[in-house]
């Protein structure tokens with residue numbers, strides 16, 4: 001499937017929710033205030049949150065009425081931020097660390113990244129199973145490793161996750177792998193325990209390889225809408241995050257949560273998950289996002 005079709009299909013539910021609010025505005029002589037109300041409501045329906053909905057409303061209020069459809073798209077684009085490519089090492093293996101709460105989509109994302117930036121682009125990938133609390137977590141990553149033709153490095157059950165990450169990088173260097181993707185656990189006995197562990201993994205990765213990790217990506221579940229925000233904020237401070245991966249944008253009419261998370265964390269969105277399959281991950285493309293989200297005013 002062409003990339004733009006993936007975006008359009010993935011964001012279909014959000015687009016329909018927006019359309020339901022905006023379709024009556026075209027060519028029917030809606031007043032300026034009716035239009036602004038509809039836009040604000042539509043954005044709240046799509047889970048952009050009240051702050052963003054008001055911000056967009058205020059920006060549109062400054063524009064002539066005939067500009068509103070374009071201004072709406074421009075505002076979404078501005079709030080989405082620029083595209084921000086993932087960082088690779090100049091030499092030796094690149095290391096990306098995935099963090100986020102349980103169920104956010106880390107393990108699935110690790111597999112999809114191994115496909116997108118590994119197999120599909122001719123890079124040799126090592127997947128590191130640093131969620132050692134459940135045997136099932138390693139098994140799940142092993143399935144993805146097989147699908148994406150990546151190597152899997154796993155520890156013993158309960159082995160220190162930081163040491164698994166360290167070993168994975170050592171192995172990657174030995175095997176001349178290009179990319180190491182470290183999957184981590186999302187739940188521990190308490191939040192501080194989790195943050196301490198992530199900090200330790202981050203330090204182990206830096207010790208294993210100068211300049212690593214090249215990305216620390218916070219994986220957030222976009223289908224939880226505004227709850228994604230609370231999830232994300234809980235991770236600030238554990239490890240220095242470099243970007244956001246918003247998963248499950250296909251799962252609900254809550255595509256606007258991406259804007260809320262980006263604004264709250266002030267970090268670039270780098271990746272978006274648009275489905276459960278191996279190829280359902282795309283680099284974030286603000287233009288495609290806006291296109292996928294925004295129905296034309298008045299469109300049926």
Ligand SMILES: Nc1nc2c(ncn2[C@@H]2O[C@H](COP(=O)(O)OP(=O)(O)O)[C@@H](O)[C@H]2O)c(=O)[nH]1
Pocket residue numbers: 100101102103104105106107108109186219247248249250251272273274275276280
């Ligand atoms: N629809 C959809 N489901 C996803 C996406 N990413 C992950 N999932 C599903 O979310 C669930 C939890 O994912 P998992 O990777 O195990 O989360 P983890 O606990 O963070 O490792 C699984 O059922 C995945 O198939 C996505 O982009 N779209």
Ligand SMILES: [Mg+2]
Pocket residue numbers: 106107108131137183184
């Ligand atoms: Mg997992």
